[in-house]
Structures are given as C-alpha cells and as structure tokens.
Amino acid sequence: MSHAIAIVGLGKIARDQHLPTLAASDRLHLAGIVSGHARDEGAPVAATITELKRQVPELAAVSLCTPPMARTALIKEALALGLDVMVEKPPAASVSVAERYAGMAREAGRALYLTWHSREASGVEPAAQWLSGKTLRRVSVAWKEDVRVWHPGQEWIWEPGIGVFDPGVNALSILTRLVPGTELHGATLKYPADREAPIMADLTMAHGDTAIEAAFSFDQRGPQTWSMTLETDEGTAELREGGGRLFVDDAEVAVPEGTEYGRLYARFADMIGTGAIDADLSPFRLVADAFMLGRHERVGAFRWDD
Known part of the structure; x- marks a missing residue:
C-alpha cells in the first residue's frame, strides 16, 4: 500500500x-x-x-x-x-x-x-552498537559548514534562536542518541555584528565523567566538516560526513546502505494510520540550554556575497 x-x-x-x-x-x-x-x-x-x-x-x-x-x-x-x-x-x-x-x-x-534526519545517517546505529558495554571517556564534535551554500539568501536563518544551531542541532541529535542524558555546562555564542543569531558556537557538555565538547560554525569555507569522535576504554570511533561513515581506530567499518531521508520516510510510513508519536526533543533542549547559559560575543558583520 x-x-x-x-x-x-x-x-x-x-x-x-x-x-x-x-x-x-x-x-x-x-x-x-x-x-x-x-x-x-x-x-x-x-x-x-x-x-x-x-x-x-x-x-x-x-x-x-x-x-x-x-x-x-x-x-x-x-x-x-x-x-x-x-x-x-x-x-x-x-x-x-x-x-x-x-x-x-x-x-x-x-x-x-x-524528525532528526542526522540520527538516520548510516553510521549512527553501528556506532551505538559499538559503544555498548564500553566506558566512554571523551567526545569531541566539529560541525562546520557554510550557510551561503546550504541556505543561500534565506534570511529566516538569522532570526533569533536559529543561526548556527540549524546545522548544530544535527550533531546534537546524534549525540543524544549515542550519549543520552548529556548535560550542557557552558557555551560561547558568537554573533555577527549585524545579525540576531549566532554564526559560531562552542559548547561544553558532560555525561557523568565523560567530557563532551562541540565546535559549530556557519562560516566554514572550502571543505565542510561534520565529525564526531568518541574515545573509550577500548578504542576510538569516529563518525565522519555527518554520520554517514564510521571509523574504529582509523579503520572504516561497513555500514548499512540507504539514505537518511529514506529511513525517515520509511519510519513515517510505519506510523501512518497508527496514532504513533515520535517527538523526542532532547537535542532541542540542549540548544535552549546553550542560549540560557552561553556567553555572547560579537564578531564581524555577515555578508551573503563574501
């Protein structure tokens, strides 16, 4: 059907x-x-x-x-x-x-x-399985892209509360899948002089004794970076290309075929007509915490045609 x-x-x-x-x-x-x-x-x-x-x-x-x-x-x-x-x-x-x-x-x-489409990236569930039973010591996230490429001319992205967290929440959606219960302890948010939303953000988080740091940018020129490194007592896993590829101790691991949005729509097809609700807001709450706890800094003005 x-x-x-x-x-x-x-x-x-x-x-x-x-x-x-x-x-x-x-x-x-x-x-x-x-x-x-x-x-x-x-x-x-x-x-x-x-x-x-x-x-x-x-x-x-x-x-x-x-x-x-x-x-x-x-x-x-x-x-x-x-x-x-x-x-x-x-x-x-x-x-x-x-x-x-x-x-x-x-x-x-x-x-x-x-939906949180980055959670459906091919490497995320294999990473969750690999982490099972291991002691997670440290997580570092680098999520840096160019707003001019991904949101050309879209002024709504600079409304208060959006900005760099439009892509940044993708990283947080993976993080909260892999490390549920992550808490935000501090943040530095950098705002263009002429905009009402941050263009960069550095977050300090933790889960128990696990230190978690994230660096977000909406002003990344050249190659784009979407990576997450998870250091454990039994080796290190790295998600690259937005979670699409998984490496364990620098060796690439086979991951399921398919696309993020293909998996999203397959899930939604299962839900249609059932009254099911999937409404996890844990990544979004970390964004709100960043605005509550974050120090604000002003940087140079933003231009679409730079």
Missing part, C-alpha cells in the same frame, strides 16, 4: 531531499504540494492544506518543510483534517512550542513524527 502524502513548503531542503526520496519510495507517493511559489512538480499545488485536501481526498499525511517559526497553525490545520504529520528539524522556534505538538496529535488521534 502506498500512502498519499503532501509536502508543505517547497524550499531547498524539500527539493534536495524530500521530493527525490518520495519519488523513490514504494510506500509513499507525492499527492500534492502546499506552497505559494511551487513550479510544475507533477502534483497538485494548493495555497493551504485544507485546499489541497479538497483536491486530493485520499491525502493521508503531510510533511512540513517550512521554516520552523510558524508551524503550529499548520500542524493544527493538518490534524483537524485527519492527517498524520511529519516535521522537518528543527521542529519549532522554541522548546515550549514544540512541546505542545505531541499533545495536539494525541488529542486528534493522529501520528506525529518530529
């Missing part, structure tokens, strides 16, 4: 990841798009979810790919129409808002999936 699903919001992430993944799926198919600026995508286009549901009565679910600041109304609309809901990360503009979503879905009796 193939479920009819709609994409809500047709920006870069939807075009780069969501549309190709749905095109390759045998369990879900693109039944429509909700967007004010969609081109011909081979599916009905509507301005609202309600309008699309009228056009496509068999619509079963929506995947929200809009910026996170205005999703509550969209989730409420979708649930009222009897639709299951999948949400691109970060789930909302604040933790308190995101915490409402599970209750809304539960009351409506519909499935809700707040």
Whole structure:
C-alpha cells in the first residue's frame, strides 16, 4: 500500500531531499504540494492544506518543510483534517512550542513524527552498537559548514534562536542518541555584528565523567566538516560526513546502505494510520540550554556575497 502524502513548503531542503526520496519510495507517493511559489512538480499545488485536501481526498499525511517559526497553525490545520504529520528539524522556534505538538496529535488521534534526519545517517546505529558495554571517556564534535551554500539568501536563518544551531542541532541529535542524558555546562555564542543569531558556537557538555565538547560554525569555507569522535576504554570511533561513515581506530567499518531521508520516510510510513508519536526533543533542549547559559560575543558583520 502506498500512502498519499503532501509536502508543505517547497524550499531547498524539500527539493534536495524530500521530493527525490518520495519519488523513490514504494510506500509513499507525492499527492500534492502546499506552497505559494511551487513550479510544475507533477502534483497538485494548493495555497493551504485544507485546499489541497479538497483536491486530493485520499491525502493521508503531510510533511512540513517550512521554516520552523510558524508551524503550529499548520500542524493544527493538518490534524483537524485527519492527517498524520511529519516535521522537518528543527521542529519549532522554541522548546515550549514544540512541546505542545505531541499533545495536539494525541488529542486528534493522529501520528506525529518530529524528525532528526542526522540520527538516520548510516553510521549512527553501528556506532551505538559499538559503544555498548564500553566506558566512554571523551567526545569531541566539529560541525562546520557554510550557510551561503546550504541556505543561500534565506534570511529566516538569522532570526533569533536559529543561526548556527540549524546545522548544530544535527550533531546534537546524534549525540543524544549515542550519549543520552548529556548535560550542557557552558557555551560561547558568537554573533555577527549585524545579525540576531549566532554564526559560531562552542559548547561544553558532560555525561557523568565523560567530557563532551562541540565546535559549530556557519562560516566554514572550502571543505565542510561534520565529525564526531568518541574515545573509550577500548578504542576510538569516529563518525565522519555527518554520520554517514564510521571509523574504529582509523579503520572504516561497513555500514548499512540507504539514505537518511529514506529511513525517515520509511519510519513515517510505519506510523501512518497508527496514532504513533515520535517527538523526542532532547537535542532541542540542549540548544535552549546553550542560549540560557552561553556567553555572547560579537564578531564581524555577515555578508551573503563574501
């Protein structure tokens, strides 16, 4: 059985990841798009979810790919129409808002999936299995990319509370999968002189006696860096390329085939029609803690065309 699903919001992430993944799926198919600026995508286009549901009565679910600041109304609309809901990360503009979503879905009796796509990278579950039974001593994270490449001209990324934590929360989603219960102890957040969100962040965390450090940047030129090193009493594992590759003591380990978004949508296909809720907010809470505990520094002004 193939479920009819709609994409809500047709920006870069939807075009780069969501549309190709749905095109390759045998369990879900693109039944429509909700967007004010969609081109011909081979599916009905509507301005609202309600309008699309009228056009496509068999619509079963929506995947929200809009910026996170205005999703509550969209989730409420979708649930009222009897639709299951999948949400691109970060789930909302604040933790308190995101915490409402599970209750809304539960009351409506519909499935809700707040996704963390980096958790589905091919090396993450093998890394979790490798860590089992070992004593973790130290974790270091380097998550550095160029906002100009991944969010070209998207000013919403500089709204308060977003910035470098848009990619940084990907690293935190892997970290909280591998080291649940991680606590943030301190942070330094660096803000461009002309922006309201940080472009760099250094985090100090811990889990018991395990020291955890993370360095995030949204201003990385040249090769991009998404790595996590986990030192244990029985060797060292390193996740590279956003968790897609796993190395143990510098030797690469075979990992499952498939893509992050392929696994996300497979999981959502399992949830449709069941009323299941997957709404873990532990990575998002670490982001909120960073803003609460972080020291603020100002750096040079940001320019898209630098």
